[in-house]
Amino acid sequence: MTPLIILYNPWSTPSPKKPLPMSLLALAAMLEGEFDYEIVDANLLPDPVAHILALAQLRPLLAVGFTVMPGPQLNHAVPDAQRLKTALPGVPIIWGGYFPSAHADVALKEDYVDYCIHSQGEQTFLELARVLAYGGALSGLAGLIYKDNGRVKHNPHRALIPLDKLPLWPYHKLPMPHYLHRHYLGNRVGAHHSSYGCPFACNFCAVVGMVNQRWLPESAERAAGVVLRQKAAYGIDAVQFHDMDFFVSEPRAAEFAERLKGQGLAWWALGRVDELMRYSDATWDKLKASGLKMVFSGAESGSDEALARMNKGGQVTVNATLELAKRLRRYDIVPEFSFVLGNPPNPLDDIAATISFIRRLKAINPATEVILYMYTPVPADGTLYDEARALGFHFPDTLADWVSGDWRSFSLRRDPHTPWLDPQLKRSVRDFERVLNAYYPTVTDRRLTGLKRAVLRGLAGWRYHAQVYGYPLELRAFHKLFQYQRPETTGF
Ligand code: B12
Ligand code: SF4
Structure with a gap:
């Protein structure tokens, strides 16, 4: 029986608007016609790991490819990969996407991550699948980061491939109406x-x-x-x-x-x-x-x-x-x-x-819609990162640290626990944002009727004009009552 590849999107958002897992569609397009695969989207399933384990009962798995971005997705990727590795120790687990592209050394310290792929993953993933299926050397696989005799080895980056040279995405492999x-x-x-x-x-x-x-x-x-x-x-x-x-x-x-x-x-x-x-x-x-x-x-x-x-x-x-x-x-x-x-x-x-x-x-x-983020460093050369390090910032050394305590909110960029931001300052930003969003309710909120908008503006007006943003308890209460939203974002 030919083995199956699982392309896995760990849970990424509590929003009812489920994001189309485009990273996996891009990889899937490469596998079409050569490998059997399934896309498993944790945003749509109550117990996605159990779903993968059930698939593994029906036929052998060649590999499970995780797409991992920092934040909630990483927080789920870690326990999901641990659970899969425990149940299926022989099935290679491959991580790709934003998190492993920047932090492969940390990910590969764990025994539940076998390979990481840097940046654009289509060709590297296909070539790795071929090596796993038919044998071959890992050393020549550009874009791959892997364990070699207990050490993490970074192959050279792969040259980026123009998108028109890559195949169109196989939407038929997903329940598109959900997206x-x-x-x-x-x-x-x-x-x-x-x-x-x-x-x-x-x-x-x-x-x-x-x-x-x-x-x-x-x-x-x-x-x-x-x-x-x-x-x-x-x-x-x-x-x-x-x-x-x-x-x-x-x-x-x-x-x-x-x-x-x-x-x-x-x-x-x-x-x-x-x-x-x-x-x-x-x-x-x-x-x-x-x-x-x-x-x-x-x-x-x-x-x-x-x-x-x-x-x-x-x-x-x-x-x-x-x-x-x-x-x-x-x-x-x-x-x-x-x-x-x-x-x-x-x-x-x-x-x-x-x-x-x-x-x-x-x-x-x-x-104008306004979206506020707090600065969180990324591993890069440059003034901001250097200054952040000088002020005592450093990234966690293990995945366990990445998904615990303060680091859980770091990646959300809403309330990062960075050493140079004191809580009072962070609260002043949130207070300003609350007054701003009340005085200028977002045009993207379709539930907010004309009357509610007028009430909100009336309530927030004096604060906005007098620039008194602190402790807007009345606006918080109104928000609880009517659940109006922040400006629409898409994860940026
Ligand atoms: C869609 C999206 C989301 C979706 C989730 C998608 C999902 N998978 O479920 C949602 C909206 C939930 C989301 C949330 C967040 N996101 Co987001 N998101 C994106 C976005 C806009 C598109 C990702 C995408 O699909 N790209 C298209 C595909 C084709 O490209 P790709 O993902 O890079 O995939 C390629 C490679 O990375 C690689 N690859 C990817 N996965 C895999 C897996 C394997 C196995 C392999 C081999 C290769 C591989 O190959 C792919 C094809 O070449 C990106 C920005 C961007 N344009 O990429 C930000 C981005 C990834 N998000 C980001 C962030 C920070 C977040 C948040 C954590 C924080 C925030 N406040 O925005 C939140 C979390 C909030 C929450 N409550 O969940 C940052 C990551 C920054 C970082 N430091 O790494 C990005 C880069 C935006 C930015 N400019 O800052 N996000
Ligand atoms: S994506 Fe935007 S923020 Fe990132 S390097 Fe380009 S211009 Fe700058």
Whole structure:
């Protein structure tokens, strides 16, 4: 009997909106026709490990490939891998994705992780599957990190493969209706990832270590084709692009928009402030006509000096962000800006500058959505990480530490227990956020009626104007009563 490969998505979110496991679809596409495989999504199953063990009763398993990002997914990947290894000691466990790409040495210390794969995993995973199935040497497998006589060996990184050379994703292997969401954009919102990586090198961003400033786009033709395929097969009326940067190439974005025009689809994607400001009005007209409803950008900070220290690069400045908010207001496209607050060495000033900048942004375009994150280091070269280390920061040495205590919240980037952030400061950010979200309720919350919005604004108005954010107990109570949401995010 031919052995089966399991592609496993450990639980990643409590949200009822289940994310399409695109990382696994990308790997699955490579296995089609050569290996039998199943995609097991823990977000959809009460006991996914029991499900895998039941499959193992029916036929031998060749390997289990885990996709692992830091945060809740890592917290589940660890006990799930332990349980699988105990039950099936002979089945190799392979980790890929953001966490093992950055922390393979820590993962491979454990006996329940056999192999890690760095960055873009399609070809490396296929080649490793062939070695496991038919034999062969591991030493020549670019992108692989493995144990060799008790030591962790890092093979050279694999050259990135252009996406148009990789096969289309086999949606038929997943229960696709579970992954279509009701959202601000539409009633059946699909998902896609049309480019890999990003050409920049911000020193707080995990993407840099994955791709080393490369950006590999699908052609506009292919990206539009995928969206139209989802529309024909699953009836999507909107799509969210999860690319780190959809808009690097203006001709690609313009052509994509032309291809989508008249299809009745709304869409959302991420792009850098400077790129979006560089686009001509003619391109913006096309984007608008194609159904672009919302654009997410990392504004990061309210201070140009902090942007420089983050190595944001290009022409991302606070003025450019204000200009973009203005421009998008003209097009009636909602700007969504994320900020990384609390940077060392002077988090207090950093936070104050950003809060006052957010107030300016809202005055220019009240529809602007604001997402606040706290700075958490990533292993990278650069000012921020060096300063973080100088202030006593270091990553855990074991997976057990990664999934315990303070580190559980570190990866969520909402309340990281970093040495330079005192609890009072963190609370002041959360208080500001509560007042801001009440005074400017998010446009993405479809449950929030006109009356509730008016009550919320009325309640929060005096605080916002007088800049008295501390202890907004009345807003907390209102929130409990009506459960209004923070601005819609997608995991960034
Ligand atoms: C979708 C998504 C989610 C989904 C979960 C998806 C899932 N699998 O269930 C949700 C929305 C739940 C999520 C949550 C979070 N996410 Co998230 N998420 C993403 C996002 C947007 C897309 C991932 C994706 O599918 N990419 C498309 C695929 C094709 O690419 P890929 O994942 O890189 O996969 C390739 C390789 O990595 C590799 N690979 C991946 N898995 C595997 C497995 C094996 C076996 C092998 C061999 C290879 C391999 O091969 C793949 C094909 O080339 C990424 C950003 C991005 N664009 O990648 C952030 C990202 C991964 N998320 C991130 C973070 C931090 C989070 C959070 C933990 C924190 C936060 N506040 O956002 C939260 C957790 C919150 C919560 N309550 O759960 C960070 C990770 C940063 C880091 N330090 O590593 C990213 C990079 C965003 C960012 N720019 O910061 N996320
Ligand atoms: S933060 Fe955005 S622009 Fe900067 S490296 Fe990461 S993906 Fe690229």
